[in-house]
């Protein structure tokens with residue numbers, strides 16, 4: 389029978405590794421290996437004598453050495469490769485280095501650098517990580533998930549993508565495995581989910597990206613995307629196998645195309661513990677930013693006029709959640725819906741265009757007749773016209789169109805709103821709808837700005853404006869943590885709203901120039917707060933399968949910290 393080289397026992401905050409492996413088998417296992425930090429006693433017990441230089445390092449010493457090696461890398465891609473190979477050698481040290489430098493290194497393991505890593509996947513490929521499921525071999529799904537080596541109680545989280553809408557860079561085929569890996573890295577660094585209790589998955593259904601199909605190095609299925617019944621059956625086979633093998637795992641969907649994202653969520657959400665990060669995680673973060681903006685301006689959400697530029701997965705997910713919050717503030721659903729203007733690639737969504745809209749866009753179509761005379765020469769109603777006519781107080785960008793929030797548009801918005809809330813959320817950085825420094829300058833420092841990828845602070849007229857990163861990374865790690873602590877049966881709207889409220893409470897948007905959201909540096913404490921709020925909401929709704937008697941203690945005790953476990957040679 390296959391014998392695991394080690395077992396981890398005990399609570400997440402006080403683990404012991406029972407190690408069966410010896411010698412090089414220890415050093416080659418990234419979860420066991422601690423390189424020069426093995427003590428003399430451990431070297432003797434594990435048969436490592438002579439396999440390491442004689443000096444014994446502390447973990448701090450190792451962090452200083454790797455930090456130096458990291459900073460010696462010439463560019464973000466090389467830094468990413470350095471960190472990935474460190475993780476392949478010594479996973480605990482990788483997470484320790486990352487946690488100590490989260491603000492500096494998150495852009496390297498996550499957006500924006502992860503976008504380049506995904507695009508270059510087949511060329512830079514060196515070793516596998518995660519599970520690759522092929523639509524051409526649906527019968528292999530269960531075996532592949534089993535082969536990953538986790539037992540039924542060993543998995544808290546699965547992140548799966550079909551890569552059709554990776555960040556804002558579109559269809560990336562098999563390279564999308566790296567977004568699943570990137571998201572899970574953030575779950576561990578921020579949410580304390582143990583790195584061995586997660587599975588990154590790519591659902592390789594083919595690709596419509598001609599650059600990949602024509603590339604001799606491409607490593608994925610070399611055919612167009614399969615759609616229709618075969619696609620649905622494949623997703624269903626995956627969900628069925630994943631649920632049967634890992635009944636406690638939260639199933640996180642990432643970066644699906646707009647036509648599948650919502651459909652898949654609606655199909656499985658009623659019965660499984662699942663959520664779509666782009667729709668729901670993003671919406672919760674935006675709700676938190678908007679709550680913080682309302683605190684700064686002293687206004688109510690129900691009185692805002694919201695333009696959503698980019699009516700896709702993220703954009704309509706955001707509109708839905710803001711609309712629900714307006715309803716909680718007393719508006720009827722119809723009144724709340726009327727406070728939104730949403731635009732897709734062919735302009736404003738209107739009832740006149742109902743036949744060409746996607747089903748999830750239809751509720752936001754502006755009433756027939758209302759927009760007579762708004763259309764430009766090409767027949768569609770563009771952002772400039774909508775901003776002039778609707779006089780929004782909140783402008784959200786999820787369009788992947790860099791520069792779309794142009795100077796005239798922003799100046800028009802700022803002419804009728806004292807504190808315009810402007811959130812260009814598209815990732816990676818190169819696709820952001822506007823640069824924060826321009827937004828602050830064009831509004832003479834009045835705009836409240838948050839972006840999807842990180843930006844440095846902006847100095848204007850003696851005030852430093854800290855630009856919050858409105859990224860779903862402020863929500864999903866804590867959501868996963870809260871769900872795993874109480875083994876929630878489902879992810880409810882109440883749990884997502886609780887997550888947004890927890891994030892909003894941690895921002896200090898009151899003082900001039902301060903950020904709308906807590907800083908990335910604090911991602912771990914933000915995730916703990918979100919985890920507590922989510923666990924409490926799950927318990928209150930009767931969705932918890934583990935009793936929550938001391939939420940703060942239970943959540944903190946569940947968070948893994950990157951420390952070497954005690955070793956017991958067996």
Ligand SMILES: NC(=O)C1=CN([C@@H]2O[C@H](COP(=O)(O)OP(=O)(O)OC[C@H]3O[C@@H](n4cnc5c(N)ncnc54)[C@H](O)[C@@H]3O)[C@@H](O)[C@H]2O)C=CC1
Pocket residue numbers: 553554555556557643645646665666670673697698699700701702703731732733734735785786787788789813814815816819839840841858859860861
């Ligand atoms: N900050 C964050 O946490 C998040 C940011 N995003 C970003 O939002 C962007 C969109 O992502 P998804 O919603 O998943 O993609 P999607 O493909 O579902 O939606 C994009 C939408 O933009 C629209 N669009 C394209 N060109 C346009 C134009 N010229 N004018 C108006 N609308 C246009 C498309 O019609 C589509 O409806 C990406 O850049 C992504 O990185 C997505 C999720 C989270």
Ligand SMILES: CC(=O)C(=O)O
Pocket residue numbers: 499554555556643665666814815840859860861
């Ligand atoms: C952050 C994220 O999920 C996206 O840009 O798609």
Ligand SMILES: [Mg+2]
Pocket residue numbers: 555642643665666
């Ligand atoms: Mg995404």
